[in-house]
Amino acid sequence: MLSKKTKYGLKALAYLAAQSDKKPVQISEIAEKENISQKFLESILLSLRKTGFLGSKKGKGGGYYLIKSPEEISMTDIMRVLEGPIAMVPCVSLNFYETCDDCPDENTCSVHKLMLQVRDSALDVYRNNTLKDIIS
Amino acid sequence: MLSKKTKYGLKALAYLAAQSDKKPVQISEIAEKENISQKFLESILLSLRKTGFLGSKKGKGGGYYLIKSPEEISMTDIMRVLEGPIAMVPCVSLNFYETCDDCPDENTCSVHKLMLQVRDSALDVYRNNTLKDIIS
DNA sequence: TATTACCCTACTAATTTAATAGAGTTTTCA
């Protein structure tokens, strides 16, 4: 299940991407328009700033803005930052790999086999979508 | 993230599918071979029986066995029973649909748009794999 | 220099997951 953090983060990014210019948008505006708790959204936008997706401007007329243009932002990167691993089990994760304590051998594990396919298919989707593609 | 329930359930099903005959296999045997807490596995197998995937036999020489043959069991059905919705948000779920309280319009929602593709790609994988396909 | 708006830390409530405990029931086989 997609976490609210990811959901809200995506909505906020889409909101910013849909702006005609690159002027900073206040947290309060996004929170209101997208029905998100402002405080929660604050922490999400902060993490998107720290990971290089957003820039911010303080003081009057301040707010958040996209650093890159929407067509340069891959869903793969956003999902990894917001949601974490794309894989459903750590043993098939490219960026968050871990071995399973149970499972003596990945190569013969049926779960591994299936989840590898699921991961690849999800990656396909994320790689083929930029932020621009998902705004209507 | 895949729940342990689903992971263990899949492993147990695969274990049963790999049997040469259809004789009942004891919970304790599966639990030991697949490194699963026996009590936890009990409840998982029970739910797989109630949903028509497994049959059981009580008493000495009893245990669980597959009702259908492995190539007739679609991953789609198993995943829905063990993990629940395949979609990552309820608003794109085929079998567990729910509207979002936030989101005024699904058709213009960027999250909806993206997650629809992710769901379809996952479904593709699950529909193309039977229990037989994932045992090595 | 006052105001606006981002920045940061800490805490908490709710939910879900992953078990664990223990008693009960059915079936089989000797």
Next chain:
DNA sequence: TGAAAACTCTATTAAATTAGTAGGGTAATA
């Protein structure tokens, strides 16, 4: 027939994660 094997069921709990809240701090700008 009776004891053991093995499934069945309910209830409880511990741990982890998520989602949100509270509240003050800091920087920038008009």
